[in-house]
Amino acid sequence: MTVTLAFDVYGTLIDTQGLVTMLRGMVGDKAAEFSRTWRERQLEYTFRRALMQNYVPFSACTAQALDHTCALYKTPLGPDQRTALLDAYRTLPAFSDVADGLALLRAAGFRLYAFSNGTAEAVRTLLDAAGVADLFLDIVSTDDLRSFKPNPAVYSHFLRMAGATGAETWLVSSNPFDVIGALSAGWRAAWVKRSPDALFDPWGIPPTATVPDLRHLAAAIAG
Template sequence: MAATLAFDVYGTLIDTHGLVAMLRDMVGERAADFSRTWRERQLEYAFRRALMQNYVPFSVCTAQALDHTCAFYGTPLSMAWRAALLDAYRTLPAFGDAADGLAQLRAAGFKLYAFSNGTADAVRTLLDAAGVGGLFLDIVSTDDLRSFKPSPAVYSHFLRAAGATGAETWLVSSNPFDVIGALSAGWRAAWVKRSPEALFDPWGVSPTATVADLRELAAAIAP
């Protein structure tokens, strides 16, 4: 039976730091640091809201994280710049290996799903803008449960939505927290280590497979 592959979207298929050039026009040489802080705060807000059961859509976490980052760096943005950034975030670029890697996996018979903290509409917009939307069987969003990864409930929700079992399902993510969440839920998981400097959390668990590029994935998870 062909394995089911659940692809994280933000940071795995889609480059969450794809707005650094745009940020450089706004905040200057601190653009890369600004982008990293924005992403870290976005995820922190999602984690905290899941724990508190105080849900808002991921786009709200993104906007509030942007506001915090502006305050942190002392770089207030005009309403026009803020709106432009958040609008650009809806069509962030894909990583260079995404289209080829996904096409290869689909041709090999794997069942591909997008699995994201973003709402289904937001994820569809991202994937279509990146030219890879048509490669997935469906989009499964944690928004359906009004929660976020790595809550155990969202991994169970994915299995129900995809009609899959944990034993036959792989999470594919560049985010260690997501990989650990899937492993804890009884899945297998591939960590996409997108840079040599990337670190995996020392929690006493390891990814089932580690790849540097999505084009390596089919060989890494072949039975």
Template sequence: MATTLAFDVYGTLIDTHGVSLALQGMVGTRAAEFSRHWRDKQLEYSFRRGLMQHYASFATCTRDALEYTCESLGLPLDVEQRQLLLDAYRTLPAFDDVKRGLENSRAAGFRMFAFSNGAADAVDTLLETAGIRGFFDDVVSCDEVKSFKPNPGVYAHFLRRAATPGASAWLVSSNPFDVIGAMSAGMRAAWVRRSPQAVFDPWGIAPSVTVAELTTLAAAIGVAD
């Protein structure tokens, strides 16, 4: 069976800080700080909802995190500004290395899926807008099982949907929690270390491979296989 790649979307393929341009017109020099707080809180809310088994969509986590960030940083954006930011989140750009990296992975013969906390329709729109939807056999959403990464059940759901055993499947993610979650669920995983300052969690679980960008992913997995 061909090796299957499960690509995380937000933060791995798609630059979640792509809202910074819109933010600059609203909060000026605090745009990067705002974007970082918003992303951190978005993930925190998904973790908490998953643990509580009190599911709400990733879009709801994103909206609630935006509300929190405005209050936390003392930047009371109006309703129209907040909606503009939420709309921008649906059309975020891909990182510069993504298209060529996906081309390399497709040429290597891998089966390729987008695997995301986001709802399938939102992810489809995001990937279409970024011009990369055609690389993927399908979109697998955690929304289908009403939970979030790194719940072991969502990785098991991916393996069922992709009709592949864990030994033949790789998660590709820039998020250490996602890499550790997938490996704990029996998959292999590639960590995309997009910044030299990024630190992997010291849990005694190392990524199967680490790459600085997606252009070298296919070669790294080929060596590991």
């Protein structure tokens, strides 16, 4: 049985905190906290919009979350600064283990897909910038359903697009909500615990495997 791996992109392959240095030149010492809040608000907006069935693309959630964060921290940005940040978000850096980890998994015979809240075009841009786009068989976006993770429908959509079943598919994500969403949909799931301080939600739905980075994933699946 060939195992299919569905990789979350933002926060798993791509570092959503990769603009802290750029932010420091705009908001000073608040940069790290500002960046975390921006990401938290971005995800909150996707959750709310999925529940409300009031869809906008992920990029719109990102921009609206930025505006909210600016207001929250009382750090207004000029139009050029705002545009520069949103443009830079399209080419956020990959984590250092991603290229090597994905290449090892591809060589081991796994079927690799990118599976994201971002549009296929936005994800392609990120993966191209990271130099890893060719390692994936395809990109599956929740944008196809005009919804977001962890709506159960988007996990079913992935299986249809990849020609896979939940029993032979693993979600790979650093986001606990995504891991739990996939497990609830009948998949297996690996949590990439990139920080020793990261916490998993205490819902009684543990990940199938936990790894510190992608280089450990093949062994965790086999074990």
